[in-house]
Amino acid sequence: MNSERxxxxxxxxxxxxxxxxxxxxxxxxxxxxxxxxxxxxxGSKIYDVDGNEYIDYVNSWGPCxxxxxDKRVIDAVKRACDNGLTYGxxxxxxxxxxKLISELIPxxxxxxxxxxxxxxxMSAIRVARGYTxxxxxxxxxxxxxxxxxxxxxxxxxxxxxxxxxxSSGVPYDYTKNTLIAEYNNxxxxxxxxxxxxxxxxxxIVEPVAxxxxxxxxxxxxxxxxxxxxxxxxxxxxFDEVITGFRLGLGGAQGYYGIxxxxxxxxxxxxxxxxxxxxxxxxxxxxxxxxxxxxxQAGTLSGNPIATAAGIxxxxxxxxxxxxxxxxxxxxxxxxxxxxxxxENQVCINHIGSLICIFFTKEKVVDFDSAMASDTKRYADxxxxxxxxxxxxxxxxxxxxxxxxAHTDEDIHKTCAVIKNYR
Ligand SMILES: *Cc1c(COP(=O)(O)O)cnc(C)c1O
Numbered sequence: 001m002n003s004e005r006x007x008x009x010x011x012x013x014x015x016x017x018x019x020x021x022x023x024x025x026x027x028x029x030x031x032x033x034x035x036x037x038x039x040x041x042x043g044s045k046i047y048d049v050d051g052n053e054y055i056d057y058v059n060s061w062g063p064c065x066x067x068x069x070d071k072r073v074i075d076a077v078k079r080a081c082d083n084g085l086t087y088g089x090x091x092x093x094x095x096x097x098x099k100l101i102s103e104l105i106p107x108x109x110x111x112x113x114x115x116x117x118x119x120x121x122m123s124a125i126r127v128a129r130g131y132t133x134x135x136x137x138x139x140x141x142x143x144x145x146x147x148x149x150x151x152x153x154x155x156x157x158x159x160x161x162x163x164x165x166x167s168s169g170v171p172y173d174y175t176k177n178t179l180i181a182e183y184n185n186x187x188x189x190x191x192x193x194x195x196x197x198x199x200x201x202x203x204i205v206e207p208v209a210x211x212x213x214x215x216x217x218x219x220x221x222x223x224x225x226x227x228x229x230x231x232x233x234x235x236x237x238f239d240e241v242i243t244g245f246r247l248g249l250g251g252a253q254g255y256y257g258i259x260x261x262x263x264x265x266x267x268x269x270x271x272x273x274x275x276x277x278x279x280x281x282x283x284x285x286x287x288x289x290x291x292x293x294x295x296q297a298g299t300l301s302g303n304p305i306a307t308a309a310g311i312x313x314x315x316x317x318x319x320x321x322x323x324x325x326x327x328x329x330x331x332x333x334x335x336x337x338x339x340x341x342x343e344n345q346v347c348i349n350h351i352g353s354l355i356c357i358f359f360t361k362e363k364v365v366d367f368d369s370a371m372a373s374d375t376k377r378y379a380d381x382x383x384x385x386x387x388x389x390x391x392x393x394x395x396x397x398x399x400x401x402x403x404x405a406h407t408d409e410d411i412h413k414t415c416a417v418i419k420n421y422r
Contacts, residue, residue, distance in 0.1 A: 001387050005049040006037045028394040031379040033386075035394070041068035043405040046391055054391035055410045059401040061393075062242050062267040065327075065353075066316060067405020073271050073312045080308035086300055094302040097311050101269075101277065104249045104318065105240075107259045111279030112288060113302040117241035117266030118146025120276035121204065123288075123296045124262045125150070127278070128202035128235045130287045130294035136196055138203045140183040142367030144211030145204055145239050145264075149174040183209055183366045184218045189225065193232055202235040202262070203228075207252035210242045210399045212370040214349045214356035222258045229261075235284070241266035241276070242399070245317055247352045248324050255352075271313030273306035320404070327353035327402050330411045334400075337415035353402035357381075370397065381421065388417045 013020035021027045021035065028035040036048040044067050046056040056068070066073065080093075098111040114120050125137055137150070145151045153163035153175045163178045165171070179196065181188040183205075193200060203225055209215040229236040238260040243252040245268040253260055262280035269275050279285060287294045300306075317323060335350050338357055342348075347358040358364045359377040378396040385392055390413075392400050 001052055002050045003034065003036065003048070003052070007034050009037045009049060010034050025393075025395055025398070030375060030396070031382045031394045033383060033394070036386075036391075043067045043069070044403060044407060044410050052389075054386070054389050055406070055414055057390065057392040057400045057402065057414075058398075059403050060272065061398070062246065062401050063270060063272050064405075065246065065268050065401075065403055066271070066313060067403040068272075070271075070313075070316070070405070072316060073309055076308045076312035077273070077305055080305045083304070085305060086303050088299060091302065091304055091307070093304055093307040093311060097307050097314070098279075100311065100314050100318075101265070101279065104314065105244070105251055105253065105263060105279075107253060107261075107281070108263050108277075108279035109282040110285035111277050112285070112296065113307065114276040114278070114296075114298055115274045115300055115303070115306070116146070116276045117239075117264065118148055118276070119298070120241065120264040120266055120278040121145040121151065121237075121239055122148040124237050124264050124278040124280075125202065125204065126296065127280075127284060127287050127294050128237060128262060130292070131284050132201040132233065132235060134199050134201035134234070135177045136179055136199045137177065137201055138179045138181050138189065138192055140181050140205055140209070140367075142183055142212035142215070142370060143204075143206045143209050143239070145206075146241075150178050151204075153178045153180065155180045182368075183212075183215060184221055185366065186221065186224050189228060193228055193234075197232045197234075200232060200234045202237050204237040204239055206242065207238050207240065207256065207258070208243050208247065208351055208354070210354060210356075211397065212367055213358055213364060213373070213397050214351065214354050214399045215364055215366065215370060216349060216351055217256070218365065222252075222256050226258050226260075235261040237262045237264065239264045242354075244268060245314065246354065246401075249317060268313065268317075269310050270306050271309035273303075273309040275303075275306045275310050323404050324352060327404055327406075330406055330408075331355055331402050333411050333415055334402075334418070337418045341419050341421055355400040355402070356398075357400075359396065384421055385417060390414055390417055 039049045149170045152167040154166040156164045163180045240251045244265040247255045264278045266276040289295050347364045359374040360372045375396045
């Protein structure tokens with residue numbers, strides 16, 4: 001595998017972009033390689049600047065559920081471009097997308113469009129605080145909710161403490177209202193409510209955690225979160241930036257039958273363009289300006305090009321009834337190949353079209369068990385796959401994303417390569 005040109009571009013980029021990349025995980029830091037610079041992508045394949053072809057299981061970290069450059073989405077974007085790129089005024093498309101979202105995810109009676117998942121979560125939390133008139137939130141260790149200040153936290157010392165910043169540049173004061181609980185651990189949540197119950201505005205959770213690898217909620221865990229937030233008049237926020245339109249048309253909330261108060265979306269909803277959204281009950285969403293007192297705005301929010309890509313993508317998902325089942329079947333084949341190759345040497349967590357292979361013999365159910373993975377072995381496995389034309393996330397702690405564009409041939413090849421890992 002020749003990667004001369006990628007290396008050269010990486011060196012040049014490092015001179016004028018921090019670390020040569022515009023988002024840290026792209027730098028391949030945890031797999032000890034230089035990143036590939038990508039030239040183009042089509043369907044299930046991605047091509048680097050040295051002309052190498054890979055079957056892509058990153059899919060831009062989730063958005064490309066239809067694969068790359070789906071002609072219908074590209075045509076919708078081109079048509080939208082012909083009418084100008086942005087107006088900063090309301091359009092019919094925004095209405096169509098919001099309506100479509102509320103049809104597919106009924107708990108989102110009203111929706112605000114923004115331009116990233118980070119923005120969606122940041123805004124949803126502001127609304128939760130405005131609505132409940134409380135300051136504290138609970139997040140789970142290992143769940144990722146974008147890079148806003150109050151969410152870049154880690155646990156402080158001691159069992160029941162407030163969090164501390166997990167990034168320099170975040171003032172302690174910005175994180176002191178973020179409490180940290182353990183995913184899949186009801187006790188840890190109960191203790192926080194016991195101590196701070198009347199001050200907690202909301203719990204924010206990835207209903208299926210997909211940013212510490214993939215970790216599924218234990219039976220009853222999401223229902224427990226629903227019940228305890230009701231008991232204390234707090235809100236439940238599902239961060240469905242990954243799971244929305246990934247686990248099914250109704251997201252994780254449809255899949256598990258749990259209704260949150262607020263939901264955040266991103267990734268798939270933009271079909272490859274920068275879009276995020278947050279929404280929920282009308283009564284709560286009407287806290288947002290100009291109706292209510294919670295301020296939130298965006299120059300390019302509801303941008304007509306991004307909105308066109310989103311509408312087309314969701315419409316295709318809606319009109320392809322067997323799509324989720326097909327992707328799941330392909331995922332199961334990969335899971336089977338991994339099990340055949342590694343037997344009980346690894347833990348493989350998967351749901352729908354999301355897969356994660358943890359290099360640990362223990363079951364991965366939370367942050368600590370995820371951290372027990374052997375990241376060196378992952379790095380070796382990653383390098384082997386790459387050398388054999390398969391591109392998956394350059395980090396142990398990310399999901400493998402299947403798309404509807406993966407063909408039987410792609411899956412067959414992937415399985416064969418996995419089985420031949422020495
Ligand atoms: C990716 C992600 C975000 C952040 O979205 P950006 O568009 O990268 O800002 C938030 N929450 C979850 C669960 C995510 O996976």
